[in-house]
Amino acid sequence: MMECREYIKVTTLEEALEALAAAQSGVKLLAGGTDVLVNAREGHPYRDMTIVDIYGIAQLCQVEEQADWIAIGAGATHAKIEQSPLIREKAGVLADACRTVGSPQIRNHATIGGNLANASPAADALAALSVLEAEVEINRLGNVRRVPLGDVIEKPYRTTLTERDLITRIFVKKAPAGTRFHFYKLGRRKALSISRMTIATLLHRDASGVITQFHMTMGATFPKPMLFADVDAMLIGKRPTRADIIAVADALSAKIPLIAGIRPSTAYKQPVCNKMVQRILNELLGGDAE
Amino acid sequence: METLPIGKSLERIDARAKVTGRAEYGADVRLPDMLYCKGVYAAHPHAKLLAVHTDEAKRAEGVACVVTGADIPGEKMFGELYVDQYALVCDKTRFFGDVIAVVAAQTQEQADAAADLVTAEYEELPVLATPQMALASDIAINADYPNNICGNVHVRKGDIVAGFQAADVTVSGTYRTGFVEHAYIEPESVTAIPDRMRRELTVLGCAQAPYNLRLTVARMLNIPIAQVIVKPSVIGGSFGGKIESAESLAVRAGLVALITGRPAQYTLTREDSIRESYKRHPIDFDIRLGAKRDGTLCAMQVEAIGDAGAYINMSPPVMYKTATLGPGPYLISNVDYNATSVMTNTVHTGSMRGFGTPQAIFALENAMDELAEKLHLTPTELRRKNLLQNGDVSPCGHLLDFHEVSIRSVMEKAAAELEFDDKYARYTAENKDGRRIRRGVGIAVSMRGASIGADGNGFDVARAYIEVLDDGSVNVDLGLTELGQGLRTCQSQMVAEGLGVSFERICLGNTDTSRAPATGACIASRSTLLGGGALKDASIKVQAIMARALARQFGKSTDGIVFREDRVKFADIDISFGEAAKICYDLCETPIAVGTYVVPRLNWNEEKGFGEPFYTYTYSCHAAEVAVDLDTGSVDVLKMVGCHDMGRAINPAMAKGQIYGGLAMAQGMALIEDLGHSAKTSALKNLNFEDYLIPTVLDVPDCNVPILDEHHDPRSAFGGRSLGEPATEPGAGALLCAVNHALGHAGLIRELPADLDRVFAAIRSMEGEKS
Structure with a gap:
């Protein structure tokens, strides 16, 4: 009760x-x-x-395509996002992330807006939203504003919202055709598992194999959702080599002690992150790296 | 009509009520005027309890009464073998799950709120959070056990020194296991109902051992045993966990019921259940094995230390099984197996499916793989060399000449189903190519004594009541509890075959201790052997009564009378069982009998730790295949096979159900289950299923295979033995053998659970060594 x-x-x-x-x-x-x-x-x-x-408000449950963005109602459930053809095609990493949340019962009931407002650092959607450059629409007693995701979540279980703020929509950037997505979740078991770490990746190459767009970040690792322009820049404009991939893995995994501080989990998370970043990039680049 | 029901997968008699939600579990009980209880837990795990202040709670809204240990009118402590556990603490707290007061109120919410108002004064004592701390301390947790050692069993056979001298190769190491929670789906709930006419209590709820509970309530609340009536509700899993845990709740609720004159229900939240209920023993094993160059085992020495926690509970008999079954199903001449339990200020440990052996088999079988590696033998080659056969003497000294010693066949069937030998060779080779996800296979064997064993000499008994009614229906009252394993269906199948009637005639009602004769509990994988024996005895007695009536009716000798397939035949008479029953009542005969079965006295020398530790055995083998990700430490279980010789499967579908469940339980223990015990404060961190992880349906492979390798046991009335514990016994060992095979070093990981961090750390140390 x-x-x-x-x-x-x-x-x-x-x-x-x-x-x-x-x-x-x-x-x-x-x-x-x-x-x-x-x-x-x-x-x-x-x-x-x-x-x-506010559960079930129809106006808050829509998923709509706009020119450059997809607008996702804050009341959309993880199951709805996971199954949306639009999101699967143009923001697939988010569908993949939502598919790993909890259990079918939770995915059928829990909403993306609620997940964001709860601000658990282990929320599976956050890393995916980060690489999709998500922005959050907030309605405060009729006044609507739109802010980047990273400005909404302040630290674990703490947002910058007031108790009169209502998250109405979440905007994610539509990825161009041919974009490769990857979402990796590391848990202690295969369902109903709180993430130990997630890694979300968005990668686009032109016809010649040169990377034109790249975002990669971790969840359940930092106090808030983060993107790293310096890491992303390491691959953009390149046809990555094996050395580039290792450099990205080193740089991303080095963010863990840098940002989260050295914790008991660092000895596990940092090397695991390094290895998995390499594995994911090798997979996405289809063994093209020289 | 099912006239020869044994060996058939008949539908469970409780299936429809359970799947449609009609079955009534403990917490479903609702009675007029019923009170709800909430316990107040000790703030310190080891402290003198100086005072408990309940006045404020007593004045809170809706509160009917608040009770403390001082209110218990009879004995202050309980325990089946060792009386040392408080239902309500009187003088000293011993762990965080101790209850110092119980609040009873009109609603659960009111009871919960008022429980927060109870305060207490303590004089803190040093916290002995681990066996090492308890052994080193001069403070006794229980004054009767000044060195904190509460149990020791020392098995000895042959000459251990000479055995190692004769060995060409030895391996040694330390293996460790952690606390494991039973994780029954239904948290404990009991309801105590006071009688309106006399000092009598009826207790409903999740009692695995209703006669133990009856005795405890009678002793602590000063009521004659006959006036404590226990009727277990439908029980949502137990695995050994709802014995003492249900008893303490029944005493507390019974006390409230007697004081208030109102029914009192006591239901634990999941957190409270994990906090106060006993667990599987964590055991440390120092193990040493010696063998000849050809793999013949010549010596086994094990020093095992189990954490008994705050109360003795079942620790000494658990250590008995560790020491007597821990040596495995091997032919070995020189054994020295010393198992000791040590009291600590941590949650107490007691009965849990396997009872001290899944830990021991994990340690032994991984050490066997170490030995195999050193001898350049495969795991199956080494085991084939040493497994017991008919006529061999067991590691404890038991001559096995009374039934089929089938462990070789059991292992070969499990190995064949997993394609063990082929995969072992293939994965060993492919894992050398630098791949980051490696596969491995493991195999583990065990022999499990059916029932209590020699430490139960003289009291290992079962009783059952059979009454044939005049329409030919058969009322059976049996005190062995249905815990979800399908017991009552299997027991019905045995009565039908014992009496020679159709399955449909059998009405096996719910247990009611005022109707069913006292029986040893449904524990220790004993109910098929013991229940079957008692039902067979009762059947024979009832048939004798019926034969007497029939002789009178027909004026003919009933010598050689046969009750079979629902017909009764003697002389030239051939009538239906129903007609025979009616004749009994027409002639005022009484076809009612109580059957008794006692396990014969076993020749076990406790001093020397040698002899016949059990009456008969079930043989088991689990084989496991895993994939281990070297970059994350995650272990993916690909397939498990469980092959068991349980004598005769009374109901094959349910026997397989036991195996599927046992494999899943072993997987949890092996890989993820962790209570988050603090070696400093003794507190448990993981008190619910968000934090205490058990395998989900996605973690347990769909392709697990149960195999029944049946060899009817002449020592069992219907040829069968129970599978409850064997079904989980070797699983954790097999899984760790598989993980260590994948990692390329037998015995690399020696501690459970082999979770992400532990496996990853092992990989790092292994790869660090290489570079």
Whole structure:
């Protein structure tokens, strides 16, 4: 049983905004509940809060194609994203990431917006959203703004959002035809597993084999979603050699102690990251690296 | 009509109720005026408990009563063999799962809230979080055991010194295992219902051992045994875990029920269940093996130290099985196997499927692979050289001349199904080519004593009640519990064959201790052997009563009467069983009997650690194939095979079900299950299934294969032995043998679980050595 001060179920965006405007201090948005209801079992975190249940608002569940972007409603479930032909074609790394989340029950219920707002560093979608240069649309009591993903999540389980902010859509860049995606999840088991590390990769080459676009980053590793322009630049404009791949692996894995600090897990994560980056790039480049 | 049901995969008698949700589990019970309980856990794992303050909790909304150890009217401690466990702590806390008070309220939420208001005063004592700390300390956790050692079994055969002197090759090393949680899907729940007429309690819920529970409640709450009635609900898995764990809940709920006069339900959350219930023993093994150059084993020496945790529980008999079954199914003349259990301030350890042997087989079989590697033999070659055969003497001194010693056939069938020899050679070769994902195969064998063994000499008994009604239906009351393994269906099949009637006549109701005669519990892989023996005895007695009635009715001798396939035949008479039953009642005869089966006394010399440790044995082999990723340390289980000789499969589909489940359980123990025990504070970090990981359906291979290699056992009434424990016994050993084969070094990883970090660290050390 979840304890709360008040529970409000809304069915439209307008009602949600009204409820957010009217509620007294202490508001928690419920967008599926796969985190909120679990948290509610320990102590009484929502006893003095108003729960606004935005799950299932149709306006927030659309997946739409725009000129350069795909707009994903924050209320879309991981299952919906995983199965969207549009996302699979033009932002496939996100579909792959969503497919690794929890179990079918969780994927059918948990939403991408809720996942983002919970800001777990182990959230599987985050690294994929990073390489798709995601931006987040936020509605604060009717005022809409759009900010880069990295500016929304501040650190583990902490966002820059206020309790009146409602994530409405997440925009991901459409990748050009021929783009190769890769999503790797390392867990302790094959389902219902919290990631030890994820690696998301987006790579595009022109007809001559020269890399024109490249993003690669890890999840469940850093305090917030990050892209590394210096690492990405190491391959762009090149037909990568074996040495280039090793250099990228060294550079990316070196970010772990640099950003997350040296932790007990570093001795595991840094070498694993190095090896897996090499393996993924070799696979994506189809053994073309010399 | 199923007239010869044994050996047929009949539908489980509880299947439909379970899959449609009609079955009532412990926590489904709802009664008028029922109270809900919540325990308050000790804040310190080792401390004198100076005072418990309950006044504030008593005043909280909805609270009916708050009880502490002082309120227990009878004995303050319980335990089946060693009485040392508190249901409610009286003077001293011994681990974090100790309960110092129980709050009972109108709703669970009110009980939970009020439990937070209970406070206590402690005088902290040093925390002995590991056996090493406990052995080194002069503080006794239990004053009766001043050196903290609570159990020791020392098996000795031959001359160990001469054995090693005769050896051309020896291997030695230390193997370690961790705590393992039973992970039954249903957390513990009991409901205690006070009688309105007299001081009597009825207890419903998840009692694996209802007669043990009855005795504990009777002793601690001062009620005659006859006035404690236990009716186990449908039980959602147990694996040995719902014995003492259910008893302490029943005492606490029973106390509340007696004080308030209201039914009291006590259901644990998953976290509380993992916190207070006992686990599988972590055991450290210092193992040394010696062999001749041709692979003939000549000496085995093992020093095993098990962590008993805060209460003795089943530690001494667990060590008995470690020491007597840990040497495996090998012909070996010189054995010295010393198993000791040490008390600590960690969660207590007790009965769990395998009972001290999955750990030992893991250690032994990996050491056997080390030996094979040193001798340039394959794992199967070394085992073929040494496995027992008919007429051999077991490692403990048991002459095996009474049944088929089938371990060779069992191993060959498992090896053939996995294509072990071919894959062993192939993977050994291909793994040298620098690939980063390597495959490996492993094989492990075991022999398991059926039932308790010689440390149960004189009390290893089962009883059963059979009543033939005048319509020919058969009422069976049996105290052996259905834990999900299919026991009641199998026992029904045995009664039908024992009585010579159709399966459809058998009505095996739920256990009720006021109806079914007291029986030893459904533990120790004993129910097929023991239950079968008792049912056979009762069947013979009932048939004798019926024969007497029939002789009177027909005026003919019933010598040589045959009850078979639902017909009764003697002289020139051939009638249906139903007609025969009706005749009994028409003549005022009473076709009712209680059957008893006692395991014959075993010739075991405890002092010398030598003799017949068990009455009979089940032979097992697991073979495993894995892929290990050298870049991440992740282990992918590709296939497991479990081949077992359980004598005779009473219900083959359910026997295979046991094997599928046993393989999955072994996989969890081998690769991922970890309670996150702190060697400093003794706390367990992983208290729910988000943190304590067990294999999912995606981790367990779809292509696992169970094989039944049946050789009817003349020592069992219906030829069968239980498979519960054998089904998981050698699995962890086989998996680690496979992982170590993939890594190219037998015995490289010697500690469980072989999780990502541990496997990766082993790979790093191995590759570091190379470079």
